Amino acid sequence: MDDWLKDSDEVKPSWITVDLAIFTVRADQLMVLLVERGLEPFLGRSALPGGYVQKDETLREGALRELWEEAGINGRQLHLEQLGAYGDPDRDPRGRVVTIAYLALGPDLPVPVGGTDAARAFWTPVAELTEVAEGLAFDHAVILADALEEIRRKFEYTAVATAFCGESFTLSELRKVYEAIWGQRLDPSNFRRKVLSTSGFVQSTGEQRLPPTGRPAALYRRGSTWLLSPPLLRGVG
Incomplete structure (x- = not known):
């Protein structure tokens, strides 16, 4: 003993x-x-x-x-x-x-x-x-702070942001999720380019959504990749 x-x-x-x-x-x-x-x-x-x-x-x-x-x-x-x-x-x-x-x-x-x-x-x-x-x-304030930082970190290196989206989504909707979690504005063109150049991040559904005003927006679903390469880093873009 x-x-x-x-x-x-x-x-x-x-x-x-x-x-x-x-x-x-x-x-x-x-x-x-x-x-x-x-x-x-x-x-x-x-x-x-x-x-x-x-x-x-x-x-x-x-x-x-x-x-x-x-x-x-x-x-x-x-x-x-x-x-x-x-x-x-x-x-x-x-x-x-x-x-x-x-x-x-x-x-x-x-x-x-x-x-x-x-x-x-x-x-x-x-x-x-x-x-x-x-x-x-x-100690829930500590747990909450840790959870927030974990989400923000995961957004850089994984496709977890798609968990905040429906089965299909526009790139504008995905960008707004990133903006909400990171608390910063992202350039729409740069964000679109980075997402589409990250292999397996999202996959086109071949369909479009017609907004109340403006042009139809292409719809996407989560792709087959979980780890993003290259990552989408905070403060860049």
Whole structure:
């Protein structure tokens, strides 16, 4: 037996939770899903949706269940991936709780409906989060900051931006997604050239969309490539 176990009076249990940083683009704005906690601890405070993992489910299953129970959103329709583990001893006043954070992305997601221990669920523009983030429950401000940087980084090197688009989209719609996530304007001509010169990034559907005004716009779908070469770097173009 390890010496530290011999010397300790007891082995305190730890619990596992999942938390979700869920993003969508609505009206050309990057939005994050928050819930208002309906129970202690942090009653009435804003938080990322999440909760305890049940003993008979995987981490991913727990994340999908919590998303459905707390916000009424079907996570199986989203891009969902693990962001990281957060386990500082004092992150939860109820005891030693380690959370596995997930990153979820989807196109123009619906108005959420709060449930279980969430009094309500709501979309908040990321651009307005400076004050809200400081008041988030637990260590969710840290998780949210990490999630945002992970998205922005992935936009440079992967095709994950297409997760914010529908099955078909115009290059203008894709550019607006990049602008919303990076918080900067991009030159339309340069963006178009870079996207179309990146092999496998997007694929033409052969169809067009007729806008209310102007010329018809070509429609594209996500291509076969995940890693972009060359990458689309922030601050360039």
